[in-house]
Amino acid sequence: MANPKLFRAIDKAVKDYAMISDGDRILLAASGGKDSTALADYLSFRKKRTDFFIQAMHISTEMENAQLDAIETLFCRWKIPLYTLKISIKNRLKQGQKMNCYWCSTQRRTELIKYALDNGFTKIAFGHHLDDILETALMNIFTKERLVGMPPILKLEKFPITIIRPLALADIATIKQHVHERSYASYTCTCPYQSNSHRKLARTRLEALTGGSYILKIKLFNALKQQNIVSDYLH
Numbered sequence: 001m002a003n004p005k006l007f008r009a010i011d012k013a014v015k016d017y018a019m020i021s022d023g024d025r026i027l028l029a030a031s032g033g034k035d036s037t038a039l040a041d042y043l044s045f046r047k048k049r050t051d052f053f054i055q056a057m058h059i060s061t062e063m064e065n066a067q068l069d070a071i072e073t074l075f076c077r078w079k080i081p082l083y084t085l086k087i088s089i090k091n092r093l094k095q096g097q098k099m100n101c102y103w104c105s106t107q108r109r110t111e112l113i114k115y116a117l118d119n120g121f122t123k124i125a126f127g128h129h130l131d132d133i134l135e136t137a138l139m140n141i142f143t144k145e146r147l148v149g150m151p152p153i154l155k156l157e158k159f160p161i162t163i164i165r166p167l168a169l170a171d172i173a174t175i176k177q178h179v180h181e182r183s184y185a186s187y188t189c190t191c192p193y194q195s196n197s198h199r200k201l202a203r204t205r206l207e208a209l210t211g212g213s214y215i216l217k218i219k220l221f222n223a224l225k226q227q228n229i230v231s232d233y234l235h
Helices: 006-016 034-046 070-076 101-118 130-144 172-182 199-210 215-224
Strands: 025-029 053-060 081-085 124-125 153-155 162-164
Touching: 006 101, 006 172, 025 034, 025 101, 034 070, 034 172, 053 101, 070 081, 081 101, 101 124, 130 199, 130 215, 153 172, 199 215
Parallel strands: 025 053, 025 124, 053 081, 124 162
Antiparallel strands: 153 162
């Protein structure tokens, strides 16, 4: 049987960016949502032809309504251990500091890196997809006036860990179709601070630019590659 469309897109990203090798110890950031769950499905499939170790980690906070029983069942079926760490995001806020999505994600990432270091993982896999990458670039352009993206693979400077984003060439439509076909259970973030994020506006702008076209999204993605940026004609 042919590989699912989503798996083919991930295969291309993994090959193009040399994301996964024999001997890797990969920690999957598992939110419980469709993106990281679909990525877990792929990684389970990938282990049949690449010899690496995979474990998932879920960061549980007081600002979510996660129903992980079904996800745990899937991960067990895929033979991917799932570790859940409970933390309080609100208690980490400094006096006068306001809650926002960036702060929350930073705290989660800090815990992931700490756990990876303590347990000998060499890579952390995130479920960021093509739309996430393009939306992030647009957010940085319009809010920070900087062309800063979310690279498919990033070796951390301060730690012996590499961040990988195997869904980099998979758009949200392909992921949704895959999840629907596989009948995954997942939950959506119910954080009350989510409405403060600039991401919703960036998502609207990306839709306006591409009309949802995968081909146009890939063109935008390719334009962000360092080798395609003609700096002599920028100021």
